[in-house]
Amino acid sequence: MTEPTDSVFSDADVAELYDVLNPWNSGGFRADAAFYDPRILAAASVLDVGCGTGSALKAARAAGHTGRLVGIDPDVAALERARRCDEVAWVEGRAADVGRWPGAFELAVMTGNAFQCLIEDDDVRASLAAVRTALCPGGRFAFETRHPQARAWQDWPIGVTRAQLPDGRVLHVTYQIDAIVGDVVHVAEITASPGVDAAPDRVLRVDRMPLRFLDVPKLNGFLAGAGFAIGQQHGGWVGEPLSPQSTMIVTVARRL
The missing domain is CATH 3.40.50.150 (Vaccinia Virus protein VP39)
Structure with missing residues (x-):
């Protein structure tokens, strides 16, 4: 993505x-x-x-x-x-x-x-x-x-979370780890619209955040x-x- x-x-x-x-x-x-x-x-x-x-x-x-x-x-x-x-x-x-x-x-x-x-x-x-x-x-x-x-960040890139907003929009949320620097993990949350007929998801937004x-x-x-x-x-x-x-x-x- x-x-x-x-x-x-x-x-x-x-x-x-x-x-x-x-x-x-x-x-x-x-x-x-x-x-x-x-x-x-x-x-x-x-x-x-x-x-x-x-x-x-x-x-x-x-x-x-x-x-x-x-x-x-x-x-x-x-x-x-x-x-x-x-x-x-x-x-x-x-x-x-x-x-x-x-x-x-x-x-x-x-x-x-x-x-x-x-x-x-x-x-x-x-x-x-x-x-x-x-x-x-x-x-x-x-x-x-x-x-x-517990190294929780190791599991975050695994799988897709499906969500539906009250207005009916269906979304896929995934995570990726951009970097680990000392005790700070840099995470990207990727929000996408599901693809249709085997088409890839369309990325709507990427939010990046450091977590200590x-x-x-x-x-x-x-x-x-x-x-x-x-x-x-x-x-x-x-x-x-x-x-x-x-x-x-x-x-x-x-x-x-």
Whole structure:
């Protein structure tokens, strides 16, 4: 597949496709939703860092959360979808910007492996410092990142994901690995229209993204340096201990 030559799949289309491929599905099959939902509902004030289309906070409000809910993300098209729910405050910005709300939240979350979008050491430090500032004393920061030992990227180029948008368009989504530099994996997500009568798929869009795979010692070093203590840290969504078989690093850190 080659790069598309025209813009036939917009940023808004990408945001809609994300929701189709990643339904939050509270109470359903998503283990991450089952992990985050009760923690969000139990906190009087919640900040979703890298909220995307806002699924987690919209689900919390629909489930009866009556406190302050704020989502922040740099993706304008994703926020446009999030803003269809006007019962949550949606803000354009990055993780390093959340220090604008000092001491305002009991809980901050970063779902969907969004933590892996913090690439440079300075990005990680600035983002964690800002999250700590946004939390009240003793506040919690819950997030996950893929464990590098599982080498999840090796499976991403295998197979095609079929998706259908609400308007009936059928799409094929595939992935390729462009490069691996240190602990950063450069991934291309390729969205295509299926070919007809054995014709090749027509590429509509290629989105390239770097993802950082921090190991446990380096991750915990960043957290300690930012003024966090590890409250819980697991190798999966239901409390599995970290082990050589862990595919995830699921962390709840406490502001000191």
